[in-house]
Structure formats: C-alpha cells, structure tokens
Amino acid sequence: MITNLVTIAEQVGAPRIVPGRGIPYPSGDPNVPPSAEQSWRRRLVQRALDAVATAVERPTIFEVGDVEEAHA
Amino acid sequence: MPVLRRMVHEVRSMEIGAATRYEQHQLVVGREQAQALFADPALAAVRVHVAAPGDPTRIIAPLDVVEPRSKGPGGGVFPGWMAPVNRPRGGDTHVLRGAAVLAAGYLPRNQEGLIDMSGPAAERSPFGRTNNVVIEFDRADGASWQEAEVALRRGLLRLAVHLADAAVDAPPDVVEELAAPHRPGMSTGGLPRVGAITNLQTQGAFKDVFVYGRSMAGSLPTLFDPVEIEDGAVVSGQYGHPALRNPTYIHQNNPVVAELRARDGQDLCFAGVVLCPEPVEQADKELVSTHAAWLCRAAGFDAAIVTKEGAGNADNDLMLKVDALEADGLTAVALYAELSGADGTGPPLVAGPRRGAVVSTGNYDQRVKLPAVERALGGTRLNIADAEATAAVDVPTAAILGALSPLGAGWLTCRSEQQQLAGQKLGGAA
Amino acid sequence: MRIVHYVNQFYAGLGGEAEAGIGPRALEGTVGPGRLLSQLLGDEHEIVVTLVCGDDYAASNTAVAEELVGMAREAGAELLVAGPAFGSGRYGLVCARLVAAAEAAGLPALASMHPDNPGISDAGGAPVVAAGASSRQMRPTLQTVAAAIAKLATGANLTVADGRVARAARVGQLVDQRAAARAVELVLRRLAGDRESTEVPVGGFDVVTPSAPVDKLASATVALVTEGALVPAGNPDRLESARATRWLRYPIEGMDSLASGKWESVDGGFATTAANADPNRIVPLDTVRRLERDGVIGRLHNELLVTVGNGTQVASARRFGVEWAAELRKAGVQAAILTAT
Incomplete structure (x- = not known):
C-alpha cells in the first residue's frame, strides 16, 4: 500500500506500507521538477515491489531510502 | 475587567422590507440595500429571501453561514476582510443572536447539503433553529467560480455587518462580559486549566479556512486571542462534507470555547484557544501535532479539547494530536463523527486515538427521512437524493449542514445497543 | 429436516x-x-x-x-x-x-x-x-x-x-446537551481520575493476516488498485465523490501512462489539482509499465480497480477488499499495489 497517511494504514492493519509524500498525490510529488518526480515514482514503486517480496508479520513500513539524485 | 462585551439582541422574527431596521426583536432586511452589498463583477444577480424556524422550507446547497455582528460605525469586525488587523481589540460587539445570513446555490466544489427549517433535519442542524437571510445568486458570464465564491464571501460578511449595524442603538437584551483566558502563573484555586485546539481545514481552493483573511496552510499552530475569533478573525471558505463543516457562524460562536467559558471559575479555568491547520502531508501533520502539544504545555494547559473539520484525513489530525497531548502528560478529549454504516454495525472510527477519550457527534451514515416541504431555496433539485427540491427524501445525516458539527455545535451522539435479533422462525417465513 | x-x-x-x-x-x-x-x-x-x-x-x-x-x-x-x-x-x-x-x-x-x-x-x-x-x-x-x-x-x-452473533449497533440519537458541552464534562471526568469514560471506544486496531511474499517478481503479475477515485474524464460511470457503495474496473491494456485530460480524480476529500495535472500521481501506471518492459515484473494486470475512500464506511471498504482479492486471484495476479489518498 502506497500512502502518505501511514498512521491510518498501520491502524487498519495494512501489512506492507510505503510512505508517499502527500495525501493528494500518493505516487507523485508536484513540488519537484518532472525528472525528479519520475525518479521518485520509480523508487517508490520499486520499494513497493521490495515490500511484496518480503515476508512480514505485522504492519511494516518500507521507507524509500535517500539516494543521490545525480541529475536532479 | 472584561476584554469584550457582547451586546446581545435577540432576533425572534425577520422579514424583507424597503429599508433595514431592527426593533423589538424584529429584523427587517432592506432588499435593495442587501442586494447592493453583493455588487461585484463576478455576480450577475442576487435574490434575498428569509426563512424562519418552523417554516416548511428547505435550503438546498447551503454555502457559508455568518452571524450578524457589528462594533458600530467605526467598524472592527472581520479583521483582514472588513477591518484592519492592527485596530484596538475588544470593546463592545453587537450580536444579532438567533439570526444568520447564508448563501445557497450551485458551486462546483461545494458538496451538496441541505437545511430544513422544520422537521427532523431542523432538529439536527444549528441553522434549522436560526432566522436565516438566504442569498441566491447567479454567476456573471465570463466570471470563474472562484471569483464568484470570493464575491459571495465578501457579500455575506458585508451583509452580516450591515444587519447588525441596525441594532447598535437598540438596548441590548443581554450584556455578556468575556474575560481574557487564564494565563500561566495565575492562581487557579486548584481548578484545572482547560483549553481548546481548533483545527482548521487547509486544503486549497474551496477547502480552506481564513485567519485574518489568509489561509493557515503552511503555518504552525498558534495561541490565538479568543476575542478576535468572536469578532470574526476566522472565516470559512470550506465546502466539503456539509455535516462536517464549520461555517463562519460556528467559529464566531466557537462552541468548545463557549462551553469552557460557561464553566470558567467553577469547575475549570479557561486556558485559551490554539488554532491549528490540517496539513495535507503526514510529516506536516505530525509536526503540527507535536508543536500544538508543546504550545499547550507552554501555555499552561492541563487538558485540551481537540476538534477538526472534514472527514478521514482530518480524523488523522485528531488522532495524532490526542496521542501527542496524552504522551506529553496532558488530558485530551477529541470530537469525532462516526462512520458506522446506515445500520450502525460497522467500526465507528477509521483513525481513532490510541489514548484519550472521544465524544461522538453522531453517525455520518445514519439515514434520516425528511418530509416534503412547500418551498425550496438555493435550487430546484436535490441531486444527492435525485429528487425535486421540495420532495420527501431519505438522506444520510452527512447531508444536513452542521448536523455532525466537528466543533460540537450539534446535539447528536451514538450509543451502542444490542442489535435486534429479528431472525425469522423456521417455517414462519411465508 | x-x-x-x-x-x-x-x-x-x-x-x-x-x-x-x-x-x-x-x-x-x-x-x-x-x-x-x-x-x-x-x-x-x-x-x-x-x-x-x-x-x-x-x-x-x-x-x-x-x-x-x-x-x-x-x-x-x-x-x-x-x-x-x-x-x-x-x-x-x-x-x-x-x-x-x-x-x-x-x-x-x-x-x-x-x-x-x-x-x-x-x-x-x-x-x-x-x-x-x-x-x-x-x-x-x-x-x-x-x-x-x-x-x-x-x-x-x-x-x-x-452463539448468534449480535453485533452491537451504534444508534444515533438527539440529546439535550450539545457535543461541546459533553466534551467539557468528559474532560473534567478524566481530570478527576476517570480514565475509562468515552463515548466511543478508543485504541482498537484491525488485524490483517499478511499474505506470503511473492517469490519471483520477474514472472509475477502485478495489479494496480486505488481508492483515489481515478476515473476516465467526465466520470462516465458516475463514481461517487464520497461514501462509495461500489467499485469500478477500467482497462489499461496497452496504455503507457495515464494522460492528463483523459483521467481525473473525482474524490471529494482532497484537492485534486495535482492529480488531474498528472494522474500517474494517483496510480503510477507510467512507472509500472516501464518496470514491466524492463522485466522487473512479469506482467501488469490489464485492469485498474477503482473506488473512493472519502467517507466510505469501513464495512463497505472491507467488502471491496475481499471482492478485489477474489477478482485478482481469479485473474492470476500475485501482488497488488494499492495507492491511497
């Protein structure tokens, strides 16, 4: 589950949670240039895929790590 | 020493006439004077109506609601809109209690709701119990909806002041003296210091509340002068969930602050009010919640009553604040509406706090049957019920303006009851 | 018998x-x-x-x-x-x-x-x-x-x-004291040491049994689902903007991205400007399609499942979840990415 409202996601028991940057744009970020947004979305989705490939027992947050945005 | 005196004039009837005047509890609304206050390039026309409690009248698609208030010829109410902010605070404010002005009609981002002036919806809405001046409007060709909305908001504020101006020379029915909140360091006589945290919706166009004419989006929570709220420093431009809205009228009469004042000096010390935005990002929600808890402690609160505006997203703000307050050792109570389904059997809260306590303002989903009415204002159809505006309809409580008032202005609650076990007997089906 | x-x-x-x-x-x-x-x-x-x-x-x-x-x-x-x-x-x-x-x-x-x-x-x-x-x-x-x-x-x-399950119903009623006055009563009771009183029980958490992890992503079928009310422009199926009673499915086969102007969010619960300027901010179709092409995932499921979470009853949301799970399993999907606003 990709959402900015992590506390609600935990409370309803969502097992795999990837935090997005804002409620109105779970899989984007209008506050950065388009190339940086594309890179963010790619990392976000990649993290969601990591999550579904990982065994969990309870609501678990999969933060998207910071990376050097080489050409951002 | 009072910091503000409310000069209360009790309005018991209202009619439209040639010129605005107030005497003997009766308010006459000058039609052309009222219309002139809405003169704006974004509005082609406005129509002025009145609707009184008990009338067989339905108001479709209500927008903002404002209580008529005035500080006399020098002005001073609605700072940031109709008065400078750096004017003297406090003094005397004339209040037309029992009267309200509101706009009604189609606005694209307004979630359609209703007010009935009689019947079960009237019992559930604070605005089914007031004498209402209702402004219908036509947007001008070429004007945007946003421009029309701004024009309506300014017009409502002007009209509210214009009507209250008529009572300035009349003897008040009641004079209410409001004291300043209790400050840290003052002796409490052993009473707990209790304050209010009033969350304001801050989600951009048509979903914003204004403080001194500005959006609070991006701000940190702030300790706020309750006298300024009385004088209209908080104005709504928020058109989400009708039952979960805090129109300007409700801020002017902040019910939590009013109830705290009612017990001030007897059971508690009124400690003040904190205004707080409802940000659109989790990290910002956590920031404002942490900061609000710190602010309450710094202001010497022992306890806080926390309120919101809006639905699930705003529930998250409540949850985070109550948890932050309780983690800091303060006692917290939050006001929530429940979402337990039409039959009330679903889980009541999406994002309830882990600690603290909750007051229920009613069930969003519960259906209410409304009888047919004789007259409708604001529209000819009620789209949420796909019916003629005057028809008998069955609507969720969510559609009745202010019925689930997040600031606690309503009379609904929910209680758990064992469901009726109405199962059939075998063979008794037919 | x-x-x-x-x-x-x-x-x-x-x-x-x-x-x-x-x-x-x-x-x-x-x-x-x-x-x-x-x-x-x-x-x-x-x-x-x-x-x-x-x-x-x-x-x-x-x-x-x-x-x-x-x-x-x-x-x-x-x-x-x-x-x-x-x-x-x-x-x-x-x-x-x-x-x-x-x-x-x-x-x-x-x-x-x-x-x-x-x-x-x-x-x-x-x-x-x-x-x-x-x-x-x-x-x-x-x-x-x-x-x-x-x-x-x-x-x-x-x-x-x-053993009949009689679930307690929350019954709405009008009372004499308005909610703000009851809140003051409640806060005073709590300050006096009563830590139990509340009009709605607090502290409940849902428990969901997590599914087993996906073995081989490179051969898995992945679906996109959302409660962000993303629908074709004009909302042809009239999805509610709040209080959903149903969910909808839209074909996304052959689509590389969700084009602005062709899709819109009709959610009444948040400002939709950013979503409507780039609908991939609600459903990351462009990215997932690229990952499919790059072989990171096996295949993207050919339908997008959509509802609106704004003010939707928990009981309805649970039912949609059960129906989505059945629907996706039937279609051979191993993982779903749910974007929530």
Whole structure:
C-alpha cells in the first residue's frame, strides 16, 4: 500500500506500507521538477515491489531510502 | 475587567422590507440595500429571501453561514476582510443572536447539503433553529467560480455587518462580559486549566479556512486571542462534507470555547484557544501535532479539547494530536463523527486515538427521512437524493449542514445497543 | 429436516487456491465438515446435498448466491447451512450473501463464521452463529451449529445464548446537551481520575493476516488498485465523490501512462489539482509499465480497480477488499499495489 497517511494504514492493519509524500498525490510529488518526480515514482514503486517480496508479520513500513539524485 | 462585551439582541422574527431596521426583536432586511452589498463583477444577480424556524422550507446547497455582528460605525469586525488587523481589540460587539445570513446555490466544489427549517433535519442542524437571510445568486458570464465564491464571501460578511449595524442603538437584551483566558502563573484555586485546539481545514481552493483573511496552510499552530475569533478573525471558505463543516457562524460562536467559558471559575479555568491547520502531508501533520502539544504545555494547559473539520484525513489530525497531548502528560478529549454504516454495525472510527477519550457527534451514515416541504431555496433539485427540491427524501445525516458539527455545535451522539435479533422462525417465513 | 450444506472448494476437498475459480456444483450427501456436522445432528436431520463453489468465483460474482439458493431449492432444502467460514474473508462473504439471499427467497438459512469476519455484514438480518478464528476450532464450532439447527427446527429464534452473533449497533440519537458541552464534562471526568469514560471506544486496531511474499517478481503479475477515485474524464460511470457503495474496473491494456485530460480524480476529500495535472500521481501506471518492459515484473494486470475512500464506511471498504482479492486471484495476479489518498 502506497500512502502518505501511514498512521491510518498501520491502524487498519495494512501489512506492507510505503510512505508517499502527500495525501493528494500518493505516487507523485508536484513540488519537484518532472525528472525528479519520475525518479521518485520509480523508487517508490520499486520499494513497493521490495515490500511484496518480503515476508512480514505485522504492519511494516518500507521507507524509500535517500539516494543521490545525480541529475536532479 | 472584561476584554469584550457582547451586546446581545435577540432576533425572534425577520422579514424583507424597503429599508433595514431592527426593533423589538424584529429584523427587517432592506432588499435593495442587501442586494447592493453583493455588487461585484463576478455576480450577475442576487435574490434575498428569509426563512424562519418552523417554516416548511428547505435550503438546498447551503454555502457559508455568518452571524450578524457589528462594533458600530467605526467598524472592527472581520479583521483582514472588513477591518484592519492592527485596530484596538475588544470593546463592545453587537450580536444579532438567533439570526444568520447564508448563501445557497450551485458551486462546483461545494458538496451538496441541505437545511430544513422544520422537521427532523431542523432538529439536527444549528441553522434549522436560526432566522436565516438566504442569498441566491447567479454567476456573471465570463466570471470563474472562484471569483464568484470570493464575491459571495465578501457579500455575506458585508451583509452580516450591515444587519447588525441596525441594532447598535437598540438596548441590548443581554450584556455578556468575556474575560481574557487564564494565563500561566495565575492562581487557579486548584481548578484545572482547560483549553481548546481548533483545527482548521487547509486544503486549497474551496477547502480552506481564513485567519485574518489568509489561509493557515503552511503555518504552525498558534495561541490565538479568543476575542478576535468572536469578532470574526476566522472565516470559512470550506465546502466539503456539509455535516462536517464549520461555517463562519460556528467559529464566531466557537462552541468548545463557549462551553469552557460557561464553566470558567467553577469547575475549570479557561486556558485559551490554539488554532491549528490540517496539513495535507503526514510529516506536516505530525509536526503540527507535536508543536500544538508543546504550545499547550507552554501555555499552561492541563487538558485540551481537540476538534477538526472534514472527514478521514482530518480524523488523522485528531488522532495524532490526542496521542501527542496524552504522551506529553496532558488530558485530551477529541470530537469525532462516526462512520458506522446506515445500520450502525460497522467500526465507528477509521483513525481513532490510541489514548484519550472521544465524544461522538453522531453517525455520518445514519439515514434520516425528511418530509416534503412547500418551498425550496438555493435550487430546484436535490441531486444527492435525485429528487425535486421540495420532495420527501431519505438522506444520510452527512447531508444536513452542521448536523455532525466537528466543533460540537450539534446535539447528536451514538450509543451502542444490542442489535435486534429479528431472525425469522423456521417455517414462519411465508 | 432436509438440510443443504454449503462449503467452499477447500473444505469440499477439491483443492486450495488453485481451484478457487471453479463454479457452483452440487454433491450428494455430506462432504468435508458436513460429515461431522451430520454426526452431531443425529438422525432427525439429514444433509441431503452439499453445494460447493470456488471462493474466487463466488466472491467476485454476486449472482452466484441466487444460483446456489435455486440449487438448494431443487434439492428440496428446508434449511440452508453455510460454513463455518471461520476468519476467511472470501468464504465468509459468500456464506453471508448466501444466507441473505436464501432468507430473501423465503428459505430459512444459517451461516457460521468468526464475528470479525469481514463478510459478516452482508448476512443482513439472517442468523449467523459464531465460529472460532480458524479450523482448529472445527469441532466446538460445529457443535454450536448443530445445536442452533436443532433449535431452529423447533421453531424458536436464535439468541446470543445460542452463539448468534449480535453485533452491537451504534444508534444515533438527539440529546439535550450539545457535543461541546459533553466534551467539557468528559474532560473534567478524566481530570478527576476517570480514565475509562468515552463515548466511543478508543485504541482498537484491525488485524490483517499478511499474505506470503511473492517469490519471483520477474514472472509475477502485478495489479494496480486505488481508492483515489481515478476515473476516465467526465466520470462516465458516475463514481461517487464520497461514501462509495461500489467499485469500478477500467482497462489499461496497452496504455503507457495515464494522460492528463483523459483521467481525473473525482474524490471529494482532497484537492485534486495535482492529480488531474498528472494522474500517474494517483496510480503510477507510467512507472509500472516501464518496470514491466524492463522485466522487473512479469506482467501488469490489464485492469485498474477503482473506488473512493472519502467517507466510505469501513464495512463497505472491507467488502471491496475481499471482492478485489477474489477478482485478482481469479485473474492470476500475485501482488497488488494499492495507492491511497
């Protein structure tokens, strides 16, 4: 589950949670240039895929790590 | 020493006439004077109506609601809109209690709701119990909806002041003296210091509340002068969930602050009010919640009553604040509406706090049957019920303006009851 | 009494998830848990036919309940018994729908499932008796079911004492004191040391059993689902902007991205400007399509499932979740990315 409202996601028991940057744009970020947004979305989705490939027992947050945005 | 005196004039009837005047509890609304206050390039026309409690009248698609208030010829109410902010605070404010002005009609981002002036919806809405001046409007060709909305908001504020101006020379029915909140360091006589945290919706166009004419989006929570709220420093431009809205009228009469004042000096010390935005990002929600808890402690609160505006997203703000307050050792109570389904059997809260306590303002989903009415204002159809505006309809409580008032202005609650076990007997089906 | 018993494909011994897509069928006599139930019932009542359907087939097709009721009638049922479904969401939903449909058609019915089963609210007024959380509680659960059947046969109503699940309903009412005044009362009570008082219970957390991790992403089918109300521009199917009663499906086969102007969010709960300027901010189709092309995932499922979360009842949301799971399993999907606003 990709959402900015992590506390609600935990409370309803969502097992795999990837935090997005804002409620109105779970899989984007209008506050950065388009190339940086594309890179963010790619990392976000990649993290969601990591999550579904990982065994969990309870609501678990999969933060998207910071990376050097080489050409951002 | 009072910091503000409310000069209360009790309005018991209202009619439209040639010129605005107030005497003997009766308010006459000058039609052309009222219309002139809405003169704006974004509005082609406005129509002025009145609707009184008990009338067989339905108001479709209500927008903002404002209580008529005035500080006399020098002005001073609605700072940031109709008065400078750096004017003297406090003094005397004339209040037309029992009267309200509101706009009604189609606005694209307004979630359609209703007010009935009689019947079960009237019992559930604070605005089914007031004498209402209702402004219908036509947007001008070429004007945007946003421009029309701004024009309506300014017009409502002007009209509210214009009507209250008529009572300035009349003897008040009641004079209410409001004291300043209790400050840290003052002796409490052993009473707990209790304050209010009033969350304001801050989600951009048509979903914003204004403080001194500005959006609070991006701000940190702030300790706020309750006298300024009385004088209209908080104005709504928020058109989400009708039952979960805090129109300007409700801020002017902040019910939590009013109830705290009612017990001030007897059971508690009124400690003040904190205004707080409802940000659109989790990290910002956590920031404002942490900061609000710190602010309450710094202001010497022992306890806080926390309120919101809006639905699930705003529930998250409540949850985070109550948890932050309780983690800091303060006692917290939050006001929530429940979402337990039409039959009330679903889980009541999406994002309830882990600690603290909750007051229920009613069930969003519960259906209410409304009888047919004789007259409708604001529209000819009620789209949420796909019916003629005057028809008998069955609507969720969510559609009745202010019925689930997040600031606690309503009379609904929910209680758990064992469901009726109405199962059939075998063979008794037919 | 002639009883027709409903079980899913697993309890019928026809197979696990791989067989969850099979359609309705009738088997003579008792099958699976029906054998023990039949023993517990003794000679007075007979399970004449066992109806079976795959969970995915039944949960994703609402007409199945009526079809099964018709089959029960053909078998001469005097009572339809469904389950026990324990905590299983799809099975519970089907059992609940089945007893609701049976009672609507005048056929007495009884279901059994755990009180927290997400399907339970679909039973409406039809009786449901409590089951344990898992099949480890099969015997005590079937004892409850058998006793309930015996009682129904006497013409009596089931009560809480019979294990009937009577969920407390939250009943709205008008009171004299407005909510703000009650909040002041409550805060004063708490300050005086009463830590229990509250008008709504607090602290509850839902528990969801996590699914097993996906083995090989590179060969997995991944679906995109959202509660952000993203629909084709103009909202042709009139999805609600709040308080959803249903969900919709939209084909995304061959689409590389969700184009601005072709898709919009109709969610009434947040400012939709950013979403409408680039709908991939609500559903990351552009990125997932690229990952499909790069071989990171096997395939992107060809439909987007959409509802609106704004003000939607929890019970409805749970039902959508169960239906989505059934739908996606049936389509061979191994993982879903849910974007939530």
